[in-house]
Amino acid sequence: MTQAPHPHDSVAIRNAATVAVLRDGRQGRLEVLLLRRHHGHVFGAGADVFPGGAVDATDAGLAGRYRVGCGLPDAAWRMAALRECFEEAGLLFTAKALDAGRVAAERIALNTGRRAWADVVDALALDLDLTAPVAFAHWTTPPGPPKRYATRFYALAAPADQPARADGGETVAADWVAPAAALADADAGRRWLMTPTRATLARLTHYRDTAAALAGLARGGRDDGAA
Template sequence: MSRNSLMSDGVTVRDAATAAVLRDGTEGLEVLLLRRHGGHVFGANAYVFPGGAVDDSDADAVLAARVSAGVDYARACLGETGRPLAFWLAAIRECFEEAGLLVGCSHLPAEIPAGERDALNAGDRSWADVAARLELRFALDDLVYFAQWTTPPGRPRRYATRFFAARAPEGQRAACDGHETVDHWWAGPAAALASHDRGEIEMMHPTRVTLERLCDYEDVESALAGLMADGTVSS
């Protein structure tokens, strides 16, 4: 699919990227869920993975030059799009913006100043500028591409979203941004599904299907290997 496609219902389908961030908890595999702000037009109050629309700036050559690994993997997965690296870089950016976590980085500073995330979210600093200031190097193959979901016709906003999975970075703490996201939960996949079944939380269908897939795995290593081996799912 091209960057943006105008569908028959007149709503532009925007490219998007999201990442299921995984960690090994005391009782098994856990995944990071963020609660979206209630004022959102799309997915208000739903518990989701960090993610959002792919920006033109995610295809910036300056960012691409900071990719240290995984270029061949990204092109093998999404070579038909003409800008495959942008989806991975958007997923990494969204994790930082919404959850405060830098996934998919082969090089990180010893300490990440909180002001960098704030400046990025406020639009005072570009993603390329933040990457340069923190001297980031991106390892795209640390993010496993496993699904694409397209919002069905009839919705006010529609997205063709690529789903990735990544290991949570050690030594970093997740924190919602207070604007796009208002709460975070490291949840066991089965526990999150049970909470949704009881009507305690809102959840969109692609999130639920992903959690059902994650129930098959006991830890991060097996989850990443299994999602990669199973190949991508499109819907």
């Protein structure tokens, strides 16, 4: 899905979705998943980011298969958010018990272009819940960068018993970290955070655990800004 270029910029703005994946870490305190982007990327090279990416043309059609959530105006973005979590971090938000080896094989097939996301959903008979992602922000990349995105931000509780792993291509490291610690690392030069990531981490410092964060983000509406 694409949008028309900004009148002062020849780069088309693409729709995108990103997810702050949350869990309760040590002593039940909130942690968030950060992925390090490969240094060869055109956009955000070397940055620590949340799982996310552009909305594919097929995301809307796949979202339409689901009786619950398919009527949401951002259903395609929600499907893209779930897909990107699997592609980039290996996380599937499903209540089903799945064989880890089969899941890993499907992820490799998806990331190498041998499988479409719809094929993975069918092969694993996934019962994805489009209503689960909590929408809380919308950021648009300002004119200038070689790629621009209008990105909807969501939050999700990490699935139990699923390790987060970088894909080795787009992402080269996966790290669970307390929001305040991630910000301190960035201030000390140990991480590079883009503006929306930093703003989201700052917002998450106000919450003790995952339940509080999801409830608070759901109540807080949207923050609109320029990335």
